Amino acid sequence: MPTYRVFMTTRPDIVPDTEYRGFIGLLPTAARPYALLARLDRPIGWWLLFWPCAWGVALAGGALQRWDMILWLLLGSIAMRGAGCVYNDIIDRDLDKKVERTRSRPLASGAVSTKAAWVWLILLCATGLIVWWQLNMAAKLIALASLALVAAYPFMKRITWWPQVWLGMVFSWGVLVGWTTIDPEYSAAMTLLYL
Template identity: 45%
Template sequence: MPDVRPTDILPDARPDNWVDRYAPDRMRPWLKLGRFDRPAGIWLLMLPGWQGAALAASMAGRWPDLLLLAKIFVGAALMRAAGCAYNDIVDRDLDAKVARTAGRPVASGRISVRQAWTFVVACSLAAALILFTLPPLAIGLGIASLLLVAAYPFMKRITWWPQAWLGLTFNWGVLLGFAAAAGQLETPAYLLYAAGLFWTLGYDTIYAVQDMEDDALAGIRSSARRLGRLAPRAVLGFYVLAFTLVLACAFAARLGPLFLPLAAGYGLHLSRQAARLDLDDPAGALDLFRSNAVAGLILFAALAAGQFGQGLWGGGGL
């Protein structure tokens, strides 16, 4: 097993992450540039796409297409890597001022800006090859998402709510996944997208708790800084809105009753996060943030299960 020095491991990566344990030394900076040592973001970008595909499939009374789910997974991993590298290029000067991000490959000088741009282009082109296998509407949505991605790194400079913009960006996959499965967009997809926006606003506020002091010194804006001691209550409020919109989506889609117990598990997971958030425990905030991969999987399962029993509730679903 390769030798791993504690100083090589970035603060928000797990000590036993596969990149630092197994990847060759020369590959580690590139894998860290794409955040492959911190895979939670891949899940959080991928899961809205899976949820959109599951919603469309359940409305048609079938299981989600496994090939489509695989395409969404690979595409999300590639675009998340490209987006993180682009973010690091734009934020390299700010990252150098924050303890958690100072060791990132571009901010630390291990990868040059020119090399990082090459990485962005390569990942984007690979993702485009997958995108162009999808229906026309999904392709158009995928191209449109680039505007959201391009603007995101600048939001922390101009608004206290960059987490809301991240919600618009990360959950675009709901619309893309639904369109890829159904060939069109319908009201339930928009409701699920809105639910995802508030879900992301909640979990990324939790994530931002890690950097509140450093962000203040560097002049970086975030919802956690704006909310201060009210952040746990605000996160609960965001999650209540997310859960309410998920229920509205299920009602509009006429999902079957098997959706409900799994959806209750999703709501319970979110409420426990809000209850456990402690502004004086950054490490605990990171663990809560990571747990959202489980929350997203629960919602995906709930939406997939909604195909069963349609029509039992007054000629519709729920």
């Protein structure tokens, strides 16, 4: 059986959950906490939201005809993933203060006030609303239904040991939105892709 060794270096100037390097370091100082609040320093989250949307569009047959929709869904993924992170941090702000990994988050550390976080959340949702208007009615209804899953996610950490399963349901929802944007009729293939 092979032996694996994990090497970890701890740098006192970088807290694991928040980094002011790269893109974030290029922003004006006043904008940095808001970018961190929306996790713009961690693009993997919006990629996890975007790719199911793009696969839904592509597998429903719209990749070549509706490349504009794929770009709209990319913008929506960035905005709504950011909004979800801001909402999560608003709900968890008191818990985040008690956890070493999260205590430096903008709300927990006091870099952003709760009121300012709500304003930022509304601005991100307004961007999502612009994208929402680009969808057909079936996709609009499915996208709205996702808000219940998103709103419940922060509370899943309090009532279950597997909140990431719930988060997987949230991220994968984009398959349903992307597919119905191209083909609003129910499809078993769409459901199987989601599952």
